[in-house]
Amino acid sequence: GENVEQHPSTLSVQEGDSAVIKCTYSDSASNYFPWYKQELGKGPQLIIDIRSNVGEKKDQRIAVTLNKTAKHFSLHITETQPEDSAVYFCAASMCSGNTGKLIFGQGTTLQVKP
Amino acid sequence: DAGITQSPRHKVTETGTPVTLRCHQTENHRYMYWYRQDPGHGLRLIHYSYGVKDTDKGEVSDGYSVSRSKTEDFLLTLESATSSQTSVYFCAISEESLAAALCEQFFGPGTRLTVL
Numbered sequence: 001g002e003n004v005e006q007h008p009s010t011l012s013v014q015e016g017d018s019a020v021i022k023c024t025y026s027d028s029a030s031n032y033f034p035w036y037k038q039e040l041g042k043g044p045q046l047i048i049d050i051r052s053n054v055g056e057k058k059d060q061r062i063a064v065t066l067n068k069t070a071k072h073f074s075l076h077i078t079e080t081q082p083e084d085s086a087v088y089f090c091a092a093s094m095c096s097g098n099t100g101k102l103i104f105g106q107g108t109t110l111q112v113k114p
Numbered sequence: 115d116a117g118i119t120q121s122p123r124h125k126v127t128e129t130g131t132p133v134t135l136r137c138h139q140t141e142n143h144r145y146m147y148w149y150r151q152d153p154g155h156g157l158r159l160i161h162y163s164y165g166v167k168d169t170d171k172g173e174v175s176d177g178y179s180v181s182r183s184k185t186e187d188f189l190l191t192l193e194s195a196t197s198s199q200t201s202v203y204f205c206a207i208s209e210e211s212l213a214a215a216l217c218e219q220f221f222g223p224g225t226r227l228t229v230l
Contacts, residue, residue, distance in 0.1 A: 001173070006156070032217040043118075043204055043221035044157070089156055095217035100208065101147075101172065102219060104156035 002027040004092050006105025013080050014113050021108045023090035024072040032095040033066060033073045034102070038087045048075070080112045117141045118222035120205050126228045133192040135225050137205030139185075146188040147172075147206040147219065148180060150199075157204065163188055195229045202226050 003026040013019050025033075031052040036044035050057045050064045050073065057064050061080075066073040077084055087109050091102040117140035127133050137146060145164055149157040149172075159172030161180040169180050177199060179191045192199055206219040 004156075034218065036221075043223050046218055046220065049218065091157075093217055100145075100217035100219070101159055101162065102157075103173075104158070106154055106156045 002030060002092055002094070002103040004090060004103050004105040006090050006108060008108060009106065010109045010111070012111045012113065015080060015082060017080055019077045019080050019084070019110055019112075021075045021088055021090070021110070022072060023074070023092075023105050024070075025092040025103075026071065027092070027094065028068075028071065029094045030092040030103075032093045032100060033064070034091050034093075035062075035064060035075050036089045036091070038089065038107075040086075044089060077110075080110075082112050082114050085110055085112045118205060118207060118220065120203075120222040120225050122225060123223065124226045126230065127195050128230050129196055130194050133195050133227065133229075135190045135203055135227070137188045137190070137222060139188075139205075139207050141207060141209070141220075142185060143207040143209040144185075145208045145219075146182065147208075148178070148188065148190045149204045149206065149221075150174065150201040151204060151224075152201050160190065160203075195227075197229050200227060200229045 006023045034049035037047045038044045063076045087107045090105040093100040093102045119138045121136045147162040148160040151157045158174045163169045163182040181189045203225045205222040208219045
């Protein structure tokens with residue numbers, strides 16, 4: 001089955017710097033790769049996603065890149081702010097017809113220091 | 115939280131007792147999922163439903179059962195709770211459009227369960 005590895009497990013950056021979180025997946029059939037942000041005591045919130053027919057996607061300060069050949073994808077946050085501090089999860093799914101079961105990475109705790 | 119509520123939000127129970135967690139959605143989405151979240155493991159799928167009375171197992175289904183008698187409600191039952199089931203449980207929903215398979219899953223606020 002699919003396996004997703006996420007690195008680093010913790011990341012500390014200075015406000016205004018960039019942050020990069022990387023994930024690798026094992027199943028070449030996976031075609032959907034979302035990123036979630038989870039704040040303390042809350043459920044994960046979908047912040048950006050990418051499908052296998054796209055190499056890069058950007059939404060304001062966040063971007064995701066996908067390398068299908070190497071089977072890895074990354075989250076990039078630019079101009080980090082203290083409110084970006086949270087736990088971030090990547091996931092992979094072979095999303096088709098019936099359902100899209102997500103396999104999650106282990107999570108990255110991002111701390112943005114003011 | 116995309117019109118998803120979970121109840122209870124917190125529960126402490128004893129080993130061997132039955133526990134039922136409820137997920138309720140107001141989005142009329144077809145698919146519903148139960149995940150558990152544990153340190154170092156991210157979120158892992160327990161069971162999912164692709165319609166009323168249609169359910170299937172996820173990667174960590176042992177010790178859990180589910181039921182879906184209405185579109186809006188998805189119940190997760192621990193028949194005899196064990197300490198290894200102490201966790202935070204999240205419900206998620208998603209929908210499939212005609213244009214493309216919509217894979218986006220939206221999560222509820224979670225239920226923190228402690229089994230003593």
